[in-house]
Amino acid sequence: MARVFVVDDEPDMVDLLATILKADGFEVETDTDGRSALARMLVDPPDLVLLDLMMPDLDGMELLKLLRLDTKGADVPVLVVSARSGHQDQLGTLQLGANAYICKPFSPRELVRQVRQLLGATGDEKPRG
Amino acid sequence: MSTKRTSLQTRIARHIAFAVVLSLVASALVLVVFRHRSVQRNMERSAQTYASLVCEPLVTKISFLGNSGKGILDQEVAQLRELNNDVNRLEIVDVRGNVILRSDDHSLVVYGDGINAPVIDDRELSRAIAGLEPSTAVVREPGRERVYRVVAPIVNQWGIHHFSLVGTFSYARVDRELRNSLWLSALILAMGLGLTQWVSMTLARGITRDVERLREGVQRIQEGHLEERVTVNSRDEIEELAEAFNVMADELLATIQRLREANRELETLDQTKADLVANVSHELKTPLTALRGYLELMTDGELGGLPDEALRAAMICRKNVQRLSLRVEELVQLSRFERYMTLDSAREEVDLSGVLEGVIDTIRPRLEDSGIAIDIHVEHMLDPLQLNPEQVERVFLNVLDNAVKFTPEGGTVVVTAKASERDGHNGVLVSIRDEGIGIPRSELVRIFDRFHQVDPSSRRRFGGMGLGLSLARSIVEAHRGSVWAESTEGSGSVFYVWFPRLESSAERTAQPCPSGRLETAGAGEQMSEEA
Numbered sequence: 001m002a003r004v005f006v007v008d009d010e011p012d013m014v015d016l017l018a019t020i021l022k023a024d025g026f027e028v029e030t031d032t033d034g035r036s037a038l039a040r041m042l043v044d045p046p047d048l049v050l051l052d053l054m055m056p057d058l059d060g061m062e063l064l065k066l067l068r069l070d071t072k073g074a075d076v077p078v079l080v081v082s083a084r085s086g087h088q089d090q091l092g093t094l095q096l097g098a099n100a101y102i103c104k105p106f107s108p109r110e111l112v113r114q115v116r117q118l119l120g121a122t123g124d125e126k127p128r129g
Numbered sequence: 130m131s132t133k134r135t136s137l138q139t140r141i142a143r144h145i146a147f148a149v150v151l152s153l154v155a156s157a158l159v160l161v162v163f164r165h166r167s168v169q170r171n172m173e174r175s176a177q178t179y180a181s182l183v184c185e186p187l188v189t190k191i192s193f194l195g196n197s198g199k200g201i202l203d204q205e206v207a208q209l210r211e212l213n214n215d216v217n218r219l220e221i222v223d224v225r226g227n228v229i230l231r232s233d234d235h236s237l238v239v240y241g242d243g244i245n246a247p248v249i250d251d252r253e254l255s256r257a258i259a260g261l262e263p264s265t266a267v268v269r270e271p272g273r274e275r276v277y278r279v280v281a282p283i284v285n286q287w288g289i290h291h292f293s294l295v296g297t298f299s300y301a302r303v304d305r306e307l308r309n310s311l312w313l314s315a316l317i318l319a320m321g322l323g324l325t326q327w328v329s330m331t332l333a334r335g336i337t338r339d340v341e342r343l344r345e346g347v348q349r350i351q352e353g354h355l356e357e358r359v360t361v362n363s364r365d366e367i368e369e370l371a372e373a374f375n376v377m378a379d380e381l382l383a384t385i386q387r388l389r390e391a392n393r394e395l396e397t398l399d400q401t402k403a404d405l406v407a408n409v410s411h412e413l414k415t416p417l418t419a420l421r422g423y424l425e426l427m428t429d430g431e432l433g434g435l436p437d438e439a440l441r442a443a444m445i446c447r448k449n450v451q452r453l454s455l456r457v458e459e460l461v462q463l464s465r466f467e468r469y470m471t472l473d474s475a476r477e478e479v480d481l482s483g484v485l486e487g488v489i490d491t492i493r494p495r496l497e498d499s500g501i502a503i504d505i506h507v508e509h510m511l512d513p514l515q516l517n518p519e520q521v522e523r524v525f526l527n528v529l530d531n532a533v534k535f536t537p538e539g540g541t542v543v544v545t546a547k548a549s550e551r552d553g554h555n556g557v558l559v560s561i562r563d564e565g566i567g568i569p570r571s572e573l574v575r576i577f578d579r580f581h582q583v584d585p586s587s588r589r590r591f592g593g594m595g596l597g598l599s600l601a602r603s604i605v606e607a608h609r610g611s612v613w614a615e616s617t618e619g620s621g622s623v624f625y626v627w628f629p630r631l632e633s634s635a636e637r638t639a640q641p642c643p644s645g646r647l648e649t650a651g652a653g654e655q656m657s658e659e660a
Contacts, residue, residue: 010415010419012416012419013415013418013419016418016419016422016423017422019422019423019426019432020422020426020431023426023431023432054411083410083411083412083414083415084411104414104415104417104418105414105417105418105420105421105422105450105454105457106418106421106422106494107421107422107425107494107498108422108425108426108429108431109425109494109497110494111422
């Protein structure tokens with residue numbers, strides 16, 4: 001069963017994301033702090049990361065950069081969850097190494113669709129790039 | 130500009146030249162007339178003097194007439210003739226009018242005692258000959274030549290007046306002198322004209338130089354060099370004008386600086402406002418996500434079955450959360466309206482079918498939620514267009530959103546895209562047909578106005594602030610395209626969006642990036658985040 005790591009400073013959001021994913025049969029790990037999340041991810045890379053952008057201390061962008069710099073985290077697919085819906089914001093995160101982008105407020109169905117798509121597309125292979 | 134400058138100088142030069150030439154011609158004419166007069170008077174005076182002097186020696190010779198004295202008289206007359214170049218003819222006439230001797234350029238005839246002698250029949254001349262006082266007259270010869278005639282009495286030693294001398298003097302020398310002076314004047318005039326042209330241009334240049342300086346100053350200001358000032362020391366109106374100009378430039382500069390400052394302040398305020406709206410919206414989005422997510426999970430039965438009443442309540446919550454989400458998204462759009470329009474319109478070659486696919490994918494969840502089907506017919510091999518992908522995506526999102534909003538559950542939205550010519554330009558036409566309530570004919574144009582909605586109550590029914598279509602129109606028009614709608618009330622509307630194919634040598638720089646579906650490079654590429 002695919003393991004999804006959810007990082008968001010908002011406990012309610014973490015709870016929601018975990019609930020949606022668990023209901024769909026995914027194994028879910030969560031963290032509300034960027035630093036400890038990164039540390040845990042690098043010890044045991046998950047199959048997919050759901051990442052919030054705006055977090056105190058270490059924000060999503062920084063976390064993404066650091067994750068991609070590590071050999072263990074370089075290939076982990078990352079789905080960014082953000083309130084910013086602008087094209088430039090999306091392009092920026094995608095160029096930083098995120099694999100997909102979903103805007104708040106999203107529907108659970110859309111989230112699951114994107115997660116499945118990412119896991120399917122990157123399954124055992126490296127992402128394009 | 131340069132033709133005008135030449136024109137002013139030429140105009141001044143022409144005026145100066147005209148004045149100079151006029152005075153030159155006038156003075157030349159006056160000079161010629163005076164010269165002519167003086168030469169003529171000179172000639173007449175010398176003729177009179179000559180005649181009175183010649184009388185004396187002739188008196189003695191006359192007595193030899195009739196005898197063998199002809200030769201002596203001949204010689205004498207020939208000598209006398211040489212004394213004055215103007216002499217045409219010398220005649221000696223007795224007081225009765227009989228010509229005794231006539232000497233002209235060709236011959237000398239002596240008529241002796243007057244058997245065959247010609248007789249003077251001119252009464253005036255006869256009277257002058259008979260008179261004891263010398264007299265003069267200007268007369269015309271039968272050959273039309275104008276001559277000066279002097280009649281001088283020849284009085285012998287006994288005081289007896291038998292004969293008179295009639296001298297006819299030619300004006301040829303005077304006319305020649307006149308001709309010469311005229312030629313000379315003309316020559317001087319011609320030289321004067323050349324000189325005048327140069328002098329007048331130089332003088333005019335002196336005047337226009339200052340005007341030119343002023344003009345250059347104005348042009349510099351026009352080009353945006355507001356610090357430009359003009360220095361003119363002509364001590365006349367032009368200097369005053371230059372000073373006034375400098376004062377005006379000072380004030381202009383000051384005013385523009387004030388305006389710039391005010392504008393900067395406004396921009397800052399505007400930015401603050403936009404940031405505020407954007408931040409508030411973002412702050413709203415996270416709680417909305419939680420609400421929406423849980424409500425959907427609840428109503429979809431993912432969290433276990435709910436009692437009917439609770440399910441109904443949750444459905445209502447879900448619907449309202451959805452409306453709230455739309456409102457928040459519109460607020461963000463509103464805050465971005467200007468930003469969208471001033472967006473450094475970086476154009477790329479865009480494949481419109483790709484953009485449409487991306488947009489439809491973005492709204493697909495909403496379509497599924499409201500049970501609306503979507504039909505897409507995109508022509509193959511559409512020309513790529515030079516567009517700003519982010520803006521164009523917003524256009525179709527808004528128009529499609531509008532179509533979905535007005536299509537009842539179970540309806541179908543039809544999207545087509547095909548190559549189409551409009552006003553002689555090639556381009557691509559996208560049509561979006563809904564099965565909504567339709568739009569009254571009178572409203573078809575106004576629906577693209579900002580904050581306009583056909584029916585105020587429809588805001589409650591269908592939501593939205595009427596911003597989407599006006600933003601769409603602004604963007605489309607910025608791309609030199611057009612957007613319009615056709616509608617049959619009760620059976621739906623068709624929205625058309627047409628983009629022209631712009632000629633551009635730009636290479637294909639980027640692929641279109643539909644929202645949320647792009648997979649790109651890994652950690653290698655970095656880009657600063659745009660907040």
